[in-house]
Amino acid sequence: QVQLVQSGAEVKKPGASVKLSCKASGYTFIKFYMHWVRQAPGRGLEWMGIINPDGGSTTYTQTLEGRITMTTDTSTNTLYMELSGLDSKDTAVYYCVRDTLGVFDTWGQGTLVSVSS
Amino acid sequence: QSALTQPASVSGSPGQSITISCTGTSSDIGIYFLVSWYQQHPGEAPKLLIHEVSKRPSGVSTRFSGSKSGNTASLTISGLQAEDEANYYCCSFAGSNTWMFGGGTKVTVL
Numbered sequence: 141q142v143q144l145v146q147s148g149a150e151v152k153k154p155g156a157s158v159k160l161s162c163k164a165s166g167y168t169f170i171k172f173y174m175h176w177v178r179q180a181p182g183r184g185l186e187w188m189g190i191i192n193p194d195g196g197s198t199t200y201t202q203t204l205e206g207r208i209t210m211t212t213d214t215s216t217n218t219l220y221m222e223l224s225g226l227d228s229k230d231t232a233v234y235y236c237v238r239d240t241l242g243v244f245d246t247w248g249q250g251t252l253v254s255v256s257s
Numbered sequence: 258q259s260a261l262t263q264p265a266s267v268s269g270s271p272g273q274s275i276t277i278s279c280t281g282t283s284s285d286i287g288i289y290f291l292v293s294w295y296q297q298h299p300g301e302a303p304k305l306l307i308h309e310v311s312k313r314p315s316g317v318s319t320r321f322s323g324s325k326s327g328n329t330a331s332l333t334i335s336g337l338q339a340e341d342e343a344n345y346y347c348c349s350f351a352g353s354n355t356w357m358f359g360g361g362t363k364v365t366v367l
Binding site for chain 1: 346357358
């Protein structure tokens with residue numbers, strides 16, 4: 141079955157960077173766009189960006205432009221998201237999500253990133 | 258890019274119907290049919306409920322239905338059940354390969 145398994149929780153200091161991974165299985169990785177979505181504690185969902193695994197083209201939300209980098213490794217069917225210049229406002233659960241023709245149909249289990257001095 | 262506007266909370270008694278609105282603009286909901294809805298229980302990842310305004314994935318109860326009029330999309334839950342108590346989020350394509358979510362609506366079953 142389609143599955144997205146994300147890396148474990150991270151604790152970072154302000155100003156640091158974090159790189160999360162998301163390993164896909166159960167489908168042909170390069171045929172589906174992928175998103176990252178985050179959710180701060182007690183808050184709503186925030187769309188972060190999208191990547192086409194077949195070629196690596198990306199689009200990011202304007203609010204994170206310059207700090208976010210999404211990449212893929214098609215040899216291991218793994219999606220990555222690196223966020224730099226971390227601030228306490230970046231404390232959130234980060235989800236990778238598969239996109240099927242504009243539908244966020246499969247979500248990873250989420251990775252908690254905590255930013256604290 | 259501002260979030261789509263949803264009511265913070267909606268409540269209803271078991272068996273009743275409730276409707277959650279999601280208001281966008283003529284640059285997102287108003288011109289695209291890529292509107293979807295997600296249900297999220299505490300501590301869990303969101304789950305797809307409705308896609309392309311009104312389509313239900315296999316396995317989702319027929320009690321959930323979606324619609325759109327102008328710049329506003331709506332999710333209706335009929336025959337409200339205790340298990341429907343959760344947070345609900347709308348999402349819309351916003352052009353230029355970007356997406357946006359609503360702020361979320363907490364549904365309480367009285």
